[in-house]
Every structure is written in structure tokens, then in C-alpha cells.
Amino acid sequence: xxxxxxxxxxxxxxxxxxxxxxxxxxxxxxxxxxxxxxxxxxxxxxxxxxxxxxxxxxxxxxxxxxxxxxxxxxxxxxxxxxxxxxxxxxxxxxxxxxxxxxxxxxxxxxxxxxxxxxxxxxxxxxxxxxxxxxxxxxxxxxxxxxxxxxxxxxxxxxxxxxxxxxxxxxxxxxxxxxxxxxxxxxxxxxxxxxxxxxxxxxxxxxxxxxxxxxxxxxxxxxxxxxxxxxxxxxxxxxxxxxxxxxxxxxxxxxxxxxxxxxxxxxxxxxxxxxxxxxxxxxxxxxxxxxxxxxxxxxxxxxxxxxxxxxxxxxxxxxxxxxxxxxxxxxxxxxxxxxxxxxxxxxxxxxxx
Numbered sequence: 001x002x003x004x005x006x007x008x009x010x011x012x013x014x015x016x017x018x019x020x021x022x023x024x025x026x027x028x029x030x031x032x033x034x035x036x037x038x039x040x041x042x043x044x045x046x047x048x049x050x051x052x053x054x055x056x057x058x059x060x061x062x063x064x065x066x067x068x069x070x071x072x073x074x075x076x077x078x079x080x081x082x083x084x085x086x087x088x089x090x091x092x093x094x095x096x097x098x099x100x101x102x103x104x105x106x107x108x109x110x111x112x113x114x115x116x117x118x119x120x121x122x123x124x125x126x127x128x129x130x131x132x133x134x135x136x137x138x139x140x141x142x143x144x145x146x147x148x149x150x151x152x153x154x155x156x157x158x159x160x161x162x163x164x165x166x167x168x169x170x171x172x173x174x175x176x177x178x179x180x181x182x183x184x185x186x187x188x189x190x191x192x193x194x195x196x197x198x199x200x201x202x203x204x205x206x207x208x209x210x211x212x213x214x215x216x217x218x219x220x221x222x223x224x225x226x227x228x229x230x231x232x233x234x235x236x237x238x239x240x241x242x243x244x245x246x247x248x249x250x251x252x253x254x255x256x257x258x259x260x261x262x263x264x265x266x267x268x269x270x271x272x273x274x275x276x277x278x279x280x281x282x283x284x285x286x287x288x289x290x291x292x293x294x295x296x297x298x299x300x301x302x303x304x305x306x307x308x309x310x311x312x313x314x315x316x317x318x319x320x321x322x323x324x325x326x327x328x329x330x331x332x333x334x335x336x337x338x339x340x341x342x343x344x345x346x347x348x349x350x351x352x
Contacts, residue, residue, distance in 0.1 A: 001202070002072065003068050003069070003072045003074060003224075003228050004198060004202070004227055004228050004231045005231075006064075006067070006068040006071055006072070007064050007065055007068035007228045007229070007231045007232045007235070008064075008198075008231035008232060008234055008235035009064075009235060010060075010063070010064035010067055010068065010232075010235070011060045011061055011063075011064035011065075011231070011232040011233070011234075011235030011236040011239065012235035012236070012238055012239045013064075013235075013239070014056075014059065014060035014063055014064060014236070014239070015056055015057060015060040015235065015236040015237075015238070015239025015240045016238075016239035016242055017239075018056045018059070018060060018239075019053065019056050019239065019240055019242070019243045019249075019250060020243065020249075022050075022053065022055060022056045022250065023050050023053075023243065023249055023250050026050035026051070026052060026250070027050050030102075031050055031051060031052060031098075031099075031102050049248060049249070049250065049251055050249070050250045050251070051098055051102070051250070051251040051252075051253040051255075052095060052098045052099075052251075052252075052253045052255045052256075053240060053243075053244065053250040053251055053252040053253060053255070053256055054091055054094060054095070054252045054253055054254075054255030054256020054257065054258075054259050054260075055091075055095070055255055055256075056236075056240060057233075057236045057237060057240050057252065057256050057259065057260070058087060058088065058091045058255075058256075058259055060232070060235070060236040060239065060240075061084070061087070061229070061232040061233055061236045061263075062084060062088075064232045064235065064236070065080065065084070065228065065229055065232045068228060068232075069228075074225075076225070077221070077222035077225035077226070078133045078141055078221070078222070079130075079141040079221050079222035079225065079226055079270045080222065080225050080226060080228070080229045082126055082129055082130055082141055082266070082270070083126075083226070083229060083262075083263060083266035083267055083270060084229070085126065085129075086122060086123065086126040086169065086262045086263075086266045087259045087262045087263050087266065088259075089122035089125075089126075089262070090118075090119060090122055090169075090173055090258040090259050090261070090262040091255050091256070091258060091259035091262075093110070093115065093118045093119065093122070093254075093258055094177075094253060094254030094255040094256070094257065094258035094259060095253075095254075095255040096109070096110055097109035097110040097115060097254040097258075098253040098254050098255050109254070116170060119166075119169060119170040119173055119174075119258070120166045120170055122169070122262075123165055123166040123168070123169035123170060123262075123265075124162050124165070124166045126165060126169065126266065127142060127161055127162040127163075127164075127165030127166060128158075128162055129141075130142030130165070130269070130270070131144065131158060131161060131162075135221055137209075137210065137219075139219060139220070139221040140221060141221050141222070141270050142161065142165065142269055142270060143219075143272055144156055144157070144158070144161055145272075146164075146274070146275075147269075147272040147273060147274045147275065147276075148273070148274070148275040148276060148348075149273055149275075149276050149344055149345045149348040149349075150218060150272055150273070150348065151219065151272050164274075165265075165269055168265045168268070168269060168274060168277070169261070169262055169265040169266065171265075171288070172261040172262070172264050172265040172277065172281065172284065173257070173258045173259075173260075173261025173262050173265070174261065174288065175261060175281070175284035175285065175287065175288040176190065176257045176258070176260050176261035176264070176284055177254060177257040177258060177261065178284075178287050178288055178291055178311045179257075179283065179284050179287045179288075179311070179313075180251075180252060180256070180257040181311055181313050181314060182246075182313050182317075182323055182326060182327050182330075183244060183245055183246035183247065183248035183323060183327065184241055184244050184245040184246060184248065184327055185313065185326075185327050185330055185331075186252065186256075186257060186260070187237045187240055187241045187244050187252060187256075187260075188237075188241055188245075188327070188331050188334070189281075189283045189284065189330070189331065189334035190233070190237050190260050190264070191234050191237045191238050191241065192331075192334050192335055192338045193264060193280050193281050193334075193338060194230045194231075194233045194234035194237065194263075194264075194267075195230075195234050195338070196280050196338045196341060196342055197226070197227065197230035197267050197268070197271065197280075198227045198230045198231050198234065199227075199342065200223075200227075200271055200273060200342075200345060201223045201224060201225075201226045201227025201228075201230060201271060202223075202224065202227050203345075203346075203349075204218040204220050204223035204271060204272075205220075205223040205224040205227070207349070208220065208223065215352070216349060216352045218272070219272075220270075220271060220272050221270070222270070223271060226267055226270055226271055229263075229267065230267055233260070233263050233267075237260070240252065240256075246323055246324050246327065261284075264277065264281060264284075265277065268280070273345065276341050276344065276345060277341075279337055279338075279340045279341035279344060280337065280338055280341035280342075281337070282333065282334065282336070282337025282338075282340065282341075283330055283333050283334040283337055286312065286333070287311045287312050287313065288311075290307060290310050290311055290312035290315070291310045291311055293306055293307075293310075294306050294307055294310035295310075313326050313330065
């Protein structure tokens with residue numbers, strides 16, 4: 001528990017005080033956000049705001065996680081290292097996309113096809129490596145069982161697991177990317193989900209088969225260390241939110257949104273709560289589905305729109321809602337979604 005507090009506190013400190021330094025560096029180099037002309041007119045005032053803030057989020061997480069282990073004398077776990085590797089890989093992909101947009105001064109970064117391929121390749125490597133490195137009990141970072149609130153009896157083959165993990169990571173990272181359209185929206189929602197992962201990791205550790213054997217115990221390789229990692233992400237996102245809240249002084253960019261999506265999917269997979277990520281990340285799911293519905297409705301009706309604009313947050317902007325109002329109400333939805341997810345997790349344990 002001490003390690004969790006150290007990791008979260010250090011990440012908050014690094015992000016809170018490191019972000020203004022990054023803002024100055026990015027502003028000095030002219031790395032400002034490009035705003036599309038077809039978006040809400042209120043966004044035009046944000047043109048030139050420093051972007052690629054995901055750099056400080058990733059740095060804060062890695063630094064705080066490693067220092068927490070150094071101070072406590074505990075070794076890092078394979079599960080957390082694999083998640084961090086996935087986060088760095090997708091963060092780098094997002095960085096390339098952000099840099100291309102800035103250098104070209106338009107919204108065309110990496111092509112959509114190339115971005116998807118990059119996400120799938122990185123996630124597939126994560127999925128494959130996650131099936132390696134068994135501990136003394138034979139547990140690997142990723143299970144071959146499909147998991148809901150815990151592992152189920154449904155066994156997936158190695159290929160199926162890799163495909164499933166690739167889908168999860170790609171869908172989640174793009175979901176966070178679509179949510180990151182208003183000041184503080186994605187970072188605030190991510191904080192809530194990472195806090196949920198802290199609670200789940202601590203609970204799984206306390207009720208693990210190694211500590212509390214029984215018919216209802218959890219067989220997860222490194223639940224407590226994943227909670228330490230989740231604490232680092234929660235602290236880092238909170239510190240970044242101080243500067244990202246409206247009016248934002250910096251945006252996380254694809255560097256941050258793709259990395260955070262990778263972290264959410266990676267931690268959920270490693271904690272064996274894959275399908276629980278749907279309610280825990282309910283806001284990300286809702287916003288992603290609004291885009292899917294918009295595109296599907298547009299094609300089926302020959303050009304008609306279901307929403308004034310997708311993703312969903314921009315629909316409400318065009319209806320006249322203020323940005324802060326939308327963000328606060330969407331945060332409420334995110335909080336209720338996390339509460340639902342934690343309720344389902346605990347209810348299953350009680351029922352069993």
C-alpha cells in the first residue's frame with residue numbers, strides 16, 4: 001500500500017510541476033495545436049495551444065513507478081513492464097502523428113490505415129509476450145481465458161488471445177482519442193478509471209489464491225504491482241488535468257490519448273477484467289459508439305446525420321451547451337460508469 005501512495009504522489013508531483021516546463025518548451029518551438037475549420041467555431045481560439053502533452057504523462061508514470069520501487073526495494077513485475085512497453089509504443093505512434101500535423105500545419109498526420117496497423121502490431125506483440133514469462137505458480141501476465149470480472153471457463157487459443165488483445169487495445173486507444181476533444185474531458189475520465197484499477201488490483205491481491213486460497217480466490221500474476229502502476233497513471237493524469245482543464249494551457253494530443261488508451265486496455269487485460277472495461281470506461285464507449293452510429297446512419301440514409309456532429313461532445317456544443325457544462329456532465333457519466341463497473345466486480349465476488 002505504501003508503494004501505491006508513493007507512486008501516485010510522485011506522479012502527481014512530476015506532472016503538476018513538469019507540465020508548465022513542457023508548455024514553455026513546446027511554445028518556444030511553436031508546437032501548437034492545429035484546429036480544423038469544420039469543427040465548432042468556439043475551438044478556433046484554441047489554435048496554437050501547445051500539444052503533445054502526453055510526453056509529460058508518460059514520463060511522470062515511468063519515473064514515479066521506478067522510483068517507488070527503488071524506495072521500497074521491491075522488484076518491478078513483468079506485467080507492469082509489458083504494459084509500460086505498450087504505452088511507450090503507442091505514445092510514440094501518437095507523437096509521430098502529432099508531429100506530422102504540426103509540421104504540415106493541417107489535420108493530416110499519419111494515415112488512418114497506418115495508425116491502425118501500428119496499433120495492431122504493438123498490441124499483438126504485447127499480447128504474445130503477455131502469454132510468456134510464467135511465475136512459480138505458472139501464471140503468465142495475460143491469461144488464455146476470456147475474462148469478464150475475472151477469468152471465465154472460456155479458453156482462447158494463443159492466436160485468438162493475440163487477436164482479442166489487439167482489438168481491445170486498438171478500440172480503447174481510439175476511444176480515448178475520440179474523447180479527447182474538450183479541455184480536460186479525457187484526462188478527467190481516465191483518472192476515475194485508473195482509480196478503479198487501483199481498487200481492483202488491491203482487492204485481487206488481498207483475495208489472491210496465494211494469500212487467501214479458496215474457491216473464490218483470484219489467480220492474477222501481479223495484481224498489486226499493477227495497482228502501483230495504475231496509481232502512477234491516476235496521479236500523472238490528475239497533475240496534467242490542472243493545466244488541461246478549461247481553458248487548457250496544453251493538450252495531450254495523440255501522444256497522450258493513444259498512450260492512455262493502451263494503459264487502460266493493458267491493465268484491464270493483465271488484471272483479468274477485460275470485459276469489465278466496458279462499464280469502467282463507459283464514457284469512452286459511449287463517445288466511440290456515437291461515431292460508429294453517425295457513420296453507419298450516414299451511409300444507410302444516403303447522407304443524413306444522426307447527430308449534428310460526432311464525436312458526441314461536439315453535438316452538444318453545436319446545440320449551444322457550454323464546454324465546461326459538457327465536460328462536467330460527461331465526467332458525471334464517467335463516474336457513474338466506474339461505480340457500475342466496481343459494483344459488478346464486487347457483486348460477483350459476493351455472489352460467489
